[in-house]
Amino acid sequence: MGVKNFTVQFHDNKVIYSPGQPVNGSILIELEEPMSMKAVKIKFSGKAQVSWTETRSTGKTTYTVRYSSREQYFKEEVSVYGEGSVGSFANSEELPAGQTVFPFQFILPPTLPSSFEGAHGHVRYLIHASIDRPWHFDPKTKAAFTVLDTYDLNLETDARISPTAEDSKTICCWCCSSNPITAMVRADRTGYVPGEFITVNATAENGSTRKLKLTRASVVQKVRFMAVAPHKKTRTWRKSMADIEGPAVTRRQTIQWNNERIQIPALPPSELRNCNIMIIEHYLEFRIVLPRMSKDLCVKVPIKLGTVPLQGITPYSQLPPTMPPPGGEIPLQPTTTAPPAQPPPYQSRLYTYHPLNPFAVPPPSYMAVAGGEVAIKDDDDNDHMMGGQSFAPQYTYYDWSQSAFTYN
Incomplete structure (x- = not known):
């Protein structure tokens, strides 16, 4: 599909943050040839989600019940290229071949729970990036990072x-x-x-x-x-x-x-x-x-x-x-x-x-974390996801x- 590299990079490889701190980094896109696109978008999200299923029987009928809950701590999307962007890329429709870097900064809210990956739920903080291509599958990438609430x-x-x-x-x-x-x-x-x-x-x-x-x-x-x-x-x-x-x-x-x-x-x-x-x-x-x-x-x-x-x-x-x-x-x-x-x-x-x-x-x-990495596939991930398939939160040691x- 012409996308050689599509990654989220954190400034100075810093992947652990406290609530209220700025998250700095960049999106790297490397193309083998010029590509027409509507926009390049970056989304910052923090959420907690719980989910599990249980099997029930009524007479001869067996069915599955899905239990769930969700908390959204923040969700913000910005366009850095093409439609919705500002500056020199505002009216662009074709990204040239080679490497292009889009820097970003997002300030975390002052009160957040610590990152956590559990058996039936998680608290997860992600940076998503996508290339919006009309009538094509959108290439996507993402990266998780750790947020640590100070517990004195x-x-x-x-x-x-x-x-x-x-x-x-x-x-x-x-x-x-x-x-x-x-x-x-x-x-x-x-x-x-x-x-x-x-x-x-x-x-x-x-x-x-x-x-x-x-x-x-x-x-x-x-x-x-x-x-x-x-x-x-x-x-x-x-x-x-x-x-x-x-x-x-x-x-x-x-x-x-x-x-x-x-x-x-x-x-x-x-x-x-x-x-x-x-x-x-x-x-x-x-x-x-x-x-x-x-x-x-x-x-x-x-x-x-x-x-x-x-x-x-x-x-x-x-x-x-x-x-x-x-x-x-x-x-x-x-x-x-x-x-x-x-x-x-x-x-x-x-x-x-x-x-x-x-x-x-x-x-x-x-x-x-003890136990190592876990899969972090989301419901909206597609087959063109190029990063962020697994993650292990890091804790103070x-x-x-x-x-x-x-x-x-």
């Missing part, structure tokens, strides 16, 4: 509270019940940022005569998707995003987890503030895996994942682990072995990072290997 844990009154949960159950065998199996778990606090470690203390008490297979601690993400059509309904999704395992518990035995650590991967901020059709929750789950035919004993405590870490937290190096921390599964940014004599401090609105400060919080970086808070 220092403003949360319960972020420093150490949550605890306990529960027990019995195993039934024929007509008899065992003595109780009890689980207790405690996290060192409630508020964390991705990259930090949750310090887990737990007890697993086996009062039964059966061996319990293993114990496990997990960081769990739970999402509630809320549809409004054809009527209100909620679907819940949950998944373990990181976990560590402990030993089995033999009969009449009690085991202790003492300052075990589980690292939080790159995940979206809790709550998904400013979105009314999805809610994200995170919690620490401690599980005792029971014998077959018995439901596992599970206790959980809520945690909050933010983008700005708590000030003045206890250095990790004061809490030596009894199990080795996970390693190698999360790529870390390169570091230098010999910092300069007077390294520049990292300034933020709430704290200062200085590499020579033994209690320094490491500087924030960004990492693609604190590399604790650059801080004295880690183990040596």
Whole structure:
């Protein structure tokens, strides 16, 4: 069709923004030969969408119900060439062969939810571009970018509270019940940022005569998707995003987890503030895996994942682990072995990072969400879409290997 290249390019490859910031970039069109066209259009959009289907039966009839809801945060379209444009391209009808670049700038609204890609919904920010060719299929391209709502844990009154949960159950065998199996778990606090470690203390008490297979601690993400059509309904999704395992518990035995650590991967901020059709929750789950035919004993405590870490937290190096921390599964940014004599401090609105400060919080970086890219095909995409087929939001991540808070 003569279009060799049609892409959205972000200025300085910046693809992560905060609400209220300008998004700068350009549309690149490379043609093999001159092309007649009505216009080149760019559309900026931000929206949340929830959708899933359920099968229903009435007598011998089976049908599918689609549940959905949608929020539009912004949508703006401009013409940069041909009809509707201004300047030297206003009356143009043929784009010459070779490369043509159309710069753009769009200022984001001051209040937006963070980008999110979930099982039954998403919050997605896109830049679309299209070449309007009458009586032809319109070539299209698009690119997604990440918007991050600042979630400051220092403003949360319960972020420093150490949550605890306990529960027990019995195993039934024929007509008899065992003595109780009890689980207790405690996290060192409630508020964390991705990259930090949750310090887990737990007890697993086996009062039964059966061996319990293993114990496990997990960081769990739970999402509630809320549809409004054809009527209100909620679907819940949950998944373990990181976990560590402990030993089995033999009969009449009690085991202790003492300052075990589980690292939080790159995940979206809790709550998904400013979105009314999805809610994200995170919690620490401690599980005792029971014998077959018995439901596992599970206790959980809520945690909050933010983008700005708590000030003045206890250095990790004061809490030596009894199990080795996970390693190698999360790529870390390169570091230098010999910092300069007077390294520049990292300034933020709430704290200062200085590499020579033994209690320094490491500087924030960004990492693609745990789980990687997902397809982002829209209903109005055609077979001539030339970009933006997949996307992984990036979230704030604190590399604790650059801080004295880690183990040596």
